[in-house]
Amino acid sequence: MMPYLLQHSPLNTLQRLAQKPQWMGSVDDWDAAKWVAVGIPYDGTCSYRPGTRFGPEMIRNASWGMETYSPALNGDMEAACLWDAGELALPFGNRNAALALMHEATQAVLAADKHWLGIGGEHLVTLPTIQAYTQKYPDLVILHADAHTDLRDDYLGEKLSHATVLRRCAELLQAPSDLLQFGIRSGLEEEWNWMRANHTYQAPDADWASVIKQRAGNRPVFVTLDLDVFDPAVLPGTGTPEPGGWLWADYLRWINAMRGLNIVGMDVVELSPMLDASGCSTALAAKAIRELLIVANL
Numbered sequence: 001m002m003p004y005l006l007q008h009s010p011l012n013t014l015q016r017l018a019q020k021p022q023w024m025g026s027v028d029d030w031d032a033a034k035w036v037a038v039g040i041p042y043d044g045t046c047s048y049r050p051g052t053r054f055g056p057e058m059i060r061n062a063s064w065g066m067e068t069y070s071p072a073l074n075g076d077m078e079a080a081c082l083w084d085a086g087e088l089a090l091p092f093g094n095r096n097a098a099l100a101l102m103h104e105a106t107q108a109v110l111a112a113d114k115h116w117l118g119i120g121g122e123h124l125v126t127l128p129t130i131q132a133y134t135q136k137y138p139d140l141v142i143l144h145a146d147a148h149t150d151l152r153d154d155y156l157g158e159k160l161s162h163a164t165v166l167r168r169c170a171e172l173l174q175a176p177s178d179l180l181q182f183g184i185r186s187g188l189e190e191e192w193n194w195m196r197a198n199h200t201y202q203a204p205d206a207d208w209a210s211v212i213k214q215r216a217g218n219r220p221v222f223v224t225l226d227l228d229v230f231d232p233a234v235l236p237g238t239g240t241p242e243p244g245g246w247l248w249a250d251y252l253r254w255i256n257a258m259r260g261l262n263i264v265g266m267d268v269v270e271l272s273p274m275l276d277a278s279g280c281s282t283a284l285a286a287k288a289i290r291e292l293l294i295v296a297n298l
């Protein structure tokens, strides 16, 4: 008789009994995957309250509290065929090495002809991704939702920071006006002048759907969502809360304005789970990601 361990190896037994952490509604088959979720646990340039490094893991946990189907969009997240890559293993303390690793990871996803879903982490993580994206898609358009401009030329002498990230991204686009900014309500006067001069700022009462259609058309679109765009009353779990923000209905208006776009990548950043005592901010983050994935795959 065959010894027990040859019939059932310890590894097979553990794989049968336990499950590696993965996103709700994700697929196991890499070849079938269209979107790849990559956790980016980086908060190295955070200037106020750190902790976004715990975002990706906690949002994944919270994803299990929701359904794949969105009644608001009449669509299902399963259409995105999401594959969960886990979290990047970053060299903490070395910003440039961490950014290089994020860039390499983005290139790997693009080389496989799949779409990047980055889950931060702080907003600087968007830069290495956009560097990879503009190499593949030179005519990229960026839709940016945030409380803050993120357009400083430098922050305390640093060119690479969460406060400068969209300025650096805009420099990679064909024109600064290929960046469209929503929900912005805080920034230096010079940043506001830059937004007005380059027509990136989108007023709350503007017809977002028309503007987006006009500027993006059929071009490839990357969506970057800084969760502090939401009002601190509905999303207190973020490092730099800013009063006067979006409610869920405002977010859905933004999502609906993206219908029909050629969305090729996205990231969602700045959730700080340790500041989220109730867990509601984290649940909102998971649902915000679901709606983005659905509208990108309708």
Ligand SMILES: [Mn+2]
Pocket (backbone or CB within 6 Å): 123, 146, 148, 150, 162, 226
């Ligand atoms: Mn930001």
